[in-house]
Amino acid sequence: MDSTSLRERQKERRRARIYNVAIDLFKRGGFQTTTATDIARASNVSRGTFFNYYPYKEAVLLDYGSEVMNRLRDHAETRLHDGAAPLTVLYEIWDRLADENTRERDLFPPLAYEVMNPNPERARTAYQALPLSKVIELILRPMHQAGLMRTDLSLQRISNLIADTYLMVALRWSAYGTERPLQEEMRLALNLLLEGAVKRDPRS
């Protein structure tokens, strides 16, 4: 162990330092204008070392996005375990995501674009680092098992569509800005996906 695990710990510490420095620079100076050289210099490593840890600048953001997703999943698991209704939990997660996105509104668009990167390898990496649809699936599964959801579409497909809708709504909100807060935009879209656009007739 010893020397290997020591080296591993050193690597992890260095990665954490680079990550923290980079996120701090992104928040203060903006993602686009911060270069790999800036990050390397501010974290006392060479540019080459930076690229050993993060092959491209957006990869730092993926670590940030992963962290957000982990927090959302933890919250969902705790709430479901405590007996909260799945749809309540889903709206809670949705609101937290809206909050985080609104607070860090400059970090989210490059993250969203990364998921849609024309380079399929990078898009896949981003998609796996940001498992929003898995969190949604986890929340809706009890409802699905209780027979409350339609079954002609798989739960995975439904969860993917909900996660993709977040992406579009958040991108439009960032690009155009609207009078409405992101939270409201996101709630309206989620409600449409859950309830449908065609009126439900209570008397049929």
Next chain:
Amino acid sequence: MDSTSLRERQKERRRARIYNVAIDLFKRGGFQTTTATDIARASNVSRGTFFNYYPYKEAVLLDYGSEVMNRLRDHAETRLHDGAAPLTVLYEIWDRLADENTRERDLFPPLAYEVMNPNPERARTAYQALPLSKVIELILRPMHQAGLMRTDLSLQRISNLIADTYLMVALRWSAYGTERPLQEEMRLALNLLLEGAVKRDPRS
């Protein structure tokens, strides 16, 4: 008129020639690898003249996308006028869009990316050139007026969400490819948006 209208006609003819040559080059050689210089040379104009007509290469694609949208709108208007049910017309439009997108699968991703261009001016131009949500709104309006659609979300917002969903589904299909044809992916997503993910209880 005369000389002015003659000049106008000449301009239109030249624009049409550049457009046709460009689309042909995109289809044969791919959008990414075809340069503005290639297009200018093949249509016998200078690079500067090309940029007078199309300030960037993607602007040629917007003309193509506009044409597709016009055809969809014409079809929808004719069918509605003939008394077809709005939802039938919507699925027809959807299938035609899937067809066109499948046939020209290399032209659509750069079009979709243009709608999400980080440059807001370009994104807005693309959005206006591709009024899919307006076509959807036109189709759903009779249903809305007949009280068959929910009214807590505006028809415009519902139409925007449906149009945006097409964008995401088509981008994912282009990027990852699935075993399913695009038409099927699009139908499933449209059905989810119309009917909702939560089961409709026929006995309540």
